[in-house]
Structure formats: C-alpha cells, structure tokens
Amino acid sequence: MTDYLSAQQVADRLNLSIRTIRSHIKSGKLKSVKVGRLRRVAEEDLEAFIGRRDQRNEIEMFILKQQNKLMREAAEALAEWQSKKKKSWIEEHQKNNPVLSMAR
Numbered sequence: 001m002t003d004y005l006s007a008q009q010v011a012d013r014l015n016l017s018i019r020t021i022r023s024h025i026k027s028g029k030l031k032s033v034k035v036g037r038l039r040r041v042a043e044e045d046l047e048a049f050i051g052r053r054d055q056r057n058e059i060e061m062f063i064l065k066q067q068n069k070l071m072r073e074a075a076e077a078l079a080e081w082q083s084k085k086k087k088s089w090i091e092e093h094q095k096n097n098p099v100l101s102m103a104r
Contacts, residue, residue: 004033004040013046024049 007025011018024030031045 003043004035005043005046006038006040010041010046014050
C-alpha cells in the first residue's frame with residue numbers, strides 16, 4: 001500500500017517551507033493526488049522528485065565548475081596578454097626615450 005504524505009510532512013522531510021512545497025505541487029514539479037479536499041503526495045512521487053532534484057543539482061554543480069575553470073583560464077590568458085603588451089610598449093619606448101631607458 002502506498003503511503004501518502006501531507007504538504008507539511010513533505011516540507012519537514014525536505015527541510016523546505018510548506019509554501020515552497022505547495023508551489024512545487026501547483027507547478028506540477030511534485031505530483032500529488034487529491035484526497036477529499038486535501039492534496040497528498042505519494043511516497044514514490046516524493047522519491048522521484050528528490051531524484052530529479054539531486055540530478056539537477058549535480059548538473060548545475062558541473063556547469064558551475066566548468067564556468068569557473070573557463071573564467072580562470074580567460075583571466076590567466078588576459079593577464080599574460082597584458083603583461084606582454086606592457087613589456088612590448090616599454091621596449092618600444094625605451095628605444096626612443098632615454099628617460100625610460102635603464103642605460104644612462
């Protein structure tokens with residue numbers, strides 16, 4: 001026999017507000033059935049919801065790690081480019097300006 005949980009029981013189990021649970025039910029993210037005037041969530045539907053949520057969290061974490069890696073690589077490439085540009089500018093201007101030149 002399937003166990004059915006109230007929105008409050010689901011909220012307690014997931015450590016979320018009852019308002020959030022009701023929003024998930026209303027949006028269809030969390031399946032529920034109507035028992036009389038009340039909405040109930042089947043244990044299997046809750047487990048499926050948790051599985052989808054965990055999978056989504058894993059995907060989001062992977063994407064975040066990839067974004068961080070790309071940002072780090074871009075920052076390193078920019079810093080290297082700026083360093084080369086600055087060195088090139090100094091070398092070019094040292095030829096034409098004795099004040100910038102180290103050789104006096």
